[in-house]
Amino acid sequence: xxxxxxxxxxxxxxxxxxxxxxxxxxxxxxxxxxxxxxxxxxxxxxxxxxxxxxxxxxxxxxxxxxxxxxxxxxxxxxxxxxxxxxxxxxxxxxxxxxxxxxxxxxxxxxxxxxxxxxxxxxxxxxxxxxxxxxxxxxxxxxxxxxxxxxxxxxxxxxxxxxxxxxxxxxxxxxxxxxxxxxxxxxxxxxxxxxxxxxxxxxxxxxxxxxxxxxxxxxxxxxxxxx
Numbered sequence: 001x002x003x004x005x006x007x008x009x010x011x012x013x014x015x016x017x018x019x020x021x022x023x024x025x026x027x028x029x030x031x032x033x034x035x036x037x038x039x040x041x042x043x044x045x046x047x048x049x050x051x052x053x054x055x056x057x058x059x060x061x062x063x064x065x066x067x068x069x070x071x072x073x074x075x076x077x078x079x080x081x082x083x084x085x086x087x088x089x090x091x092x093x094x095x096x097x098x099x100x101x102x103x104x105x106x107x108x109x110x111x112x113x114x115x116x117x118x119x120x121x122x123x124x125x126x127x128x129x130x131x132x133x134x135x136x137x138x139x140x141x142x143x144x145x146x147x148x149x150x151x152x153x154x155x156x157x158x159x160x161x162x163x164x165x166x167x168x169x170x171x172x173x174x175x176x177x178x179x180x181x182x183x184x185x186x187x188x189x190x191x192x193x194x195x196x197x198x199x200x201x202x203x204x205x206x207x208x209x210x211x212x213x214x215x216x217x218x219x220x221x222x223x224x225x226x
Contacts, residue, residue, distance in 0.1 A: 014086040019062040020094070021045050026057030027101065029132065029218050031109040032094055033060040034116030037067045044113065047202065051211050055218065059098075061090055072170070073118040073142045084119075084142065091123045109133040109217055111210060113202055114170065118142050121179055125149075128186055130156035132217035135210045137163050137202050140175035141182060149178075155188035159213050162190060163206040165198035 021041045035044035041060035048058040068087040069080035077084065091110070098108055109132045112120035117139020124134050125141060128151065139162075141149065160183055166173040173194065180192045195203060 012082075014083045015061075015064050015068075015090050016086070018064050018090065021058075021060045021062070023049065023058040023060075024056060026059060026098060027103060028055060028057075029107040029109075030057035030059055030098055030103060031111055031133075031214060032091065033058060034068070034091070034110070034112035034119050035060065035063065036112075036114030036116050039113075039116075040066065044111075044116065047113070047207075048111070050207060051214060053211065053214050053218070056214060059094060061094065063087065068115055068119050073115065073140070074144055074172075074175070077143050077147070080142075084122075087119055088123055088126065091119070092127060095127075105129050106132050107217065109135070109214055111135040111137070112139060113137045114139060114200065118171075121183070124155065124158070124160075124188075125151045125182065125186065128153035128155045129158075131158045133210075133213035134158055134160045134188070135163075135213065136160070136179070137206055137210075138165060138168060138171050138200060140171055140179040149182045151182070151186060153186070155183065155186045158188045159216070160188045160190045161206075161209045161213055162192045163195065163203075163209065164192070165195045165200065168200060170200065 033044040033048045041062040045058055045060040069083040071079050110120045117136040121136045121139055122142040162176055162180055164173055164176040180190045184190050
């Protein structure tokens with residue numbers, strides 16, 4: 001069953017008052033799913049259901065207007081404000097709510113595709129802790145080339161999967177490589193898979209990699225399937 005929830009919104013908050021779709025129980029393990037530009041919470045929730053993992057709660061927020069921020073993730077960060085900060089705050093609130101409800105961070109995963117992947121990866125870099133698993137499908141850290149990456153804190157061994165087609169019309173593979181390096185320095189266990197000539201989509205190999213991490217989180221949360 002899918003439950004739709006409307007969040008209270010503050011005046012001027014681009015993603016305030018948005019809708020969140022939830023499927024399954026989220027009190028034992030959960031994955032926050034972030035959709036891409038022009039897509040929807042229902043789209044990414046369908047991807048989550050394709051993983052076919054019993055007992056895993058799915059949470060999919062909807063970006064107001066169908067986009068988490070207006071311009072390319074490679075644009076100067078101020079150009080994507082206040083939408084970017086609003087989106088990051090929404091994820092932070094979702095994670096905090098799960099933790100406040102008794103779910104350990106090691107049982108919380110995040111998965112995003114395209115713009116949602118960029119948002120996912122930027123979020124964990126800015127809010128580092130030991131998560132159960134993180135999956136960025138065709139995305140990278142946000143900001144133009146040369147953006148300082150002096151994020152504070154550690155990811156504490158969080159297993160991270162990065163899948164990316166190369167070349168991609170929106171996400172340069174060099175940025176995915178940079179993201180791998182930054183997150184590794186922050187103490188995560190990163191696996192990067194490159195898919196030459198693949199369209200801007202999610203493939204079966206990526207789904208299987210995500211499935212492996214999530215099953216590992218649920219059976220051995222301290223190991224994350226490594």
